[in-house]
Amino acid sequence: MSNSKPTESELEILQILWEHGPVPVRFVHEILATQKAVGYTTTLKLMQIMAEKGLVNRDTTNRTHIYVAAISEEQTQQQLLDKFVEGTFRGSAMKLVMQALGNNTASKEELDQIKALIQKIENEE
Amino acid sequence: MSNSKPTESELEILQILWEHGPVPVRFVHEILATQKAVGYTTTLKLMQIMAEKGLVNRDTTNRTHIYVAAISEEQTQQQLLDKFVEGTFRGSAMKLVMQALGNNTASKEELDQIKALIQKIENEE
DNA sequence: TTGGATATACGAAAGTCTTCGTATATATTT
DNA sequence: AAATATATACGAAGACTTTCGTATATCCAA
Numbered sequence: 001m002s003n004s005k006p007t008e009s010e011l012e013i014l015q016i017l018w019e020h021g022p023v024p025v026r027f028v029h030e031i032l033a034t035q036k037a038v039g040y041t042t043t044l045k046l047m048q049i050m051a052e053k054g055l056v057n058r059d060t061t062n063r064t065h066i067y068v069a070a071i072s073e074e075q076t077q078q079q080l081l082d083k084f085v086e087g088t089f090r091g092s093a094m095k096l097v098m099q100a101l102g103n104n105t106a107s108k109e110e111l112d113q114i115k116a117l118i119q120k121i122e123n124e125e
Numbered sequence: 126m127s128n129s130k131p132t133e134s135e136l137e138i139l140q141i142l143w144e145h146g147p148v149p150v151r152f153v154h155e156i157l158a159t160q161k162a163v164g165y166t167t168t169l170k171l172m173q174i175m176a177e178k179g180l181v182n183r184d185t186t187n188r189t190h191i192y193v194a195a196i197s198e199e200q201t202q203q204q205l206l207d208k209f210v211e212g213t214f215r216g217s218a219m220k221l222v223m224q225a226l227g228n229n230t231a232s233k234e235e236l237d238q239i240k241a242l243i244q245k246i247e248n249e250e
Numbered sequence: 251t252t253g254g255a256t257a258t259a260c261g262a263a264a265g266t267c268t269t270c271g272t273a274t275a276t277a278t279t280t
Numbered sequence: 281a282a283a284t285a286t287a288t289a290c291g292a293a294g295a296c297t298t299t300c301g302t303a304t305a306t307c308c309a310a
Contacts, residue, residue, distance in 0.1 A: 007266085007267065007268090008212060008267090009267075009268070010267095011212055011213065012212075015215060024287090025287085025288085026286085026287085038268095038269080038270095039269070039270055039271090040270095040286095041269080041270055041271075041272095041288090041289095042268070042269050042270060044287085044288070044289090045268085045269075045270080045289095045290090046267095046268080046269095048288085048289080049267095060288090063275085063276060063277075063286090063287055063288080064286090064287065064288095065287085065288075074224075076213075077213055077214065077224060078224065078228060080209075080213050081213070081221065081224060081225060081228075084205075084209050084213075085225070087133065087136055087137075088136065088201075088202055088205050088206070088209075089202065090140060093225045093226075093228075093231070094231055094235040094238070094239070096206065096221075096225055097222050097225050097226060097239060098238065098239065098242060099199075099202060099203065099206060100206060100210070100218045100221055100222050100225075101218075101222060101239070101242055101243070101246070102242065103203060103206075103218075106218070106219055106246065108247075110219040111243050111246065111247060113219070113223065114219070114222060114223065114226070114239075114243065115240070115243060117223060117226055117227065118226070118236050118239060118240060121226070121231065121236065122233075122236060132296085132297065132298090133297090134297075134298065135297095149257095150257085150258085151256085151257085163298095163299080163300095164299070164300055164301090165256095165300095166258095166299080166300055166301075166302095167298070167299050167300060169257090169258070169259090170259095170260090170298085170299075170300080171297095171298080171299095173258085173259080173260095174297090185258090188256090188257055188258080188305085188306060188307075189256090189257065189258095190257085190258075251310100252309100252310090253308100253309090253310090254307105254308090254309085254310100255306105255307085255308080255309095256305100256306080256307075256308095257304100257305075257306070257307090258303105258304085258305080258306100259302105259303080259304080259305100260301105260302085260303080260304100261300105261301095261302090261303105262299100262300095262301090263298100263299080263300090263301100264297100264298085264299075264300105265296100265297080265298075265299095266295100266296085266297075266298095267294100267295080267296080267297095268293100268294085268295080268296095269292100269293085269294080269295095270291105270292095270293090270294105271290105271291095271292090271293100272289105272290085272291090273288105273289085273290080273291105274287100274288085274289080274290100275286100275287080275288080275289100276285100276286080276287070276288100277284100277285080277286075277287085278283100278284080278285070278286090279282100279283085279284075279285090280281100280282090280283080280284095
């Protein structure tokens with residue numbers, strides 16, 4: 001389990017790796033390039049650094065290296081969420097939830113999901 | 126309204142300013158120093174930079190300058206929240222809510238609050 | 251009134267992140 | 281086989297953040 005927190009750019013790359021599984025640098029870069037102007041070697045360098053940090057693994061058997069995320073999306077989200085709640089909402093996850101709920105259009109299905117989750121939490125006590 | 130996003134260190138200082146209103150650098154520093162090892166001039170410099178950026182305002186009438194946050198806590202939280210949801214949860218605020226709810230001990234009162242909020246949202250449609 | 255404590259200003263070093271040019275090796279195409 | 285395309289490696293510049301030492305001014309107490 002990696003402990004290092006991904007930077008913003010690294011997170012963008014992780015998102016792509018999480019969604020598309022093991023892929024070459026070129027693949028990641030082409031998606032990234034649709035989101036922002038960036039050179040190929042920039043993407044490459046970032047991914048090399050991520051490999052050093054242990055954020056990704058790579059298969060260097062062939063000339064074209066294949067990269068895959070080394071940390072799970074859920075684990076990373078939870079880790080970043082904890083830090084974010086601490087830093088921005090002074091540790092109050094509920095304050096965050098209230099703000100997120102209040103300022104975003106939630107569909108009926110999503111609200112039902114949340115109600116169900118609350119139900120479940122209440123029953124567990 | 127300031128547009129620049131506070132860095133992590135700047136956010137720590139803003140937290141203190143939000144909680145304690147207009148205070149001198151020394152005051153901020155002493156709270157900060159309980160949280161991490163940091164020199165006085167470091168805190169001072171940061172707050173000076175924040176003044177330049179427009180994140181804080183200061184009264185320089187007297188020798189001891191008095192600082193106050195120039196951006197509201199709510200506005201900043203919302204701004205950071207939006208960015209965070211986008212970057213970490215690919216724009217799905219509901220996914221974030223679910224994860225925050227699922228992994229933190231919420232009191233009965235807090236859950237009631239959330240239920241009330243959901244109720245309110247449902248009635249508005 | 252003089253020495254010590256405390257204030258801001260300033261500059262610059264150190265760390266991190268991001269970016270990309272260039273070198274070199276390997277594959278592919280003509 | 282030669283020219284072209286494409287891959288990784290490497291180094292380093294530029295931007296931003298964080299840190300603190302030093303200079304200078306002001307206040308306060310003995």
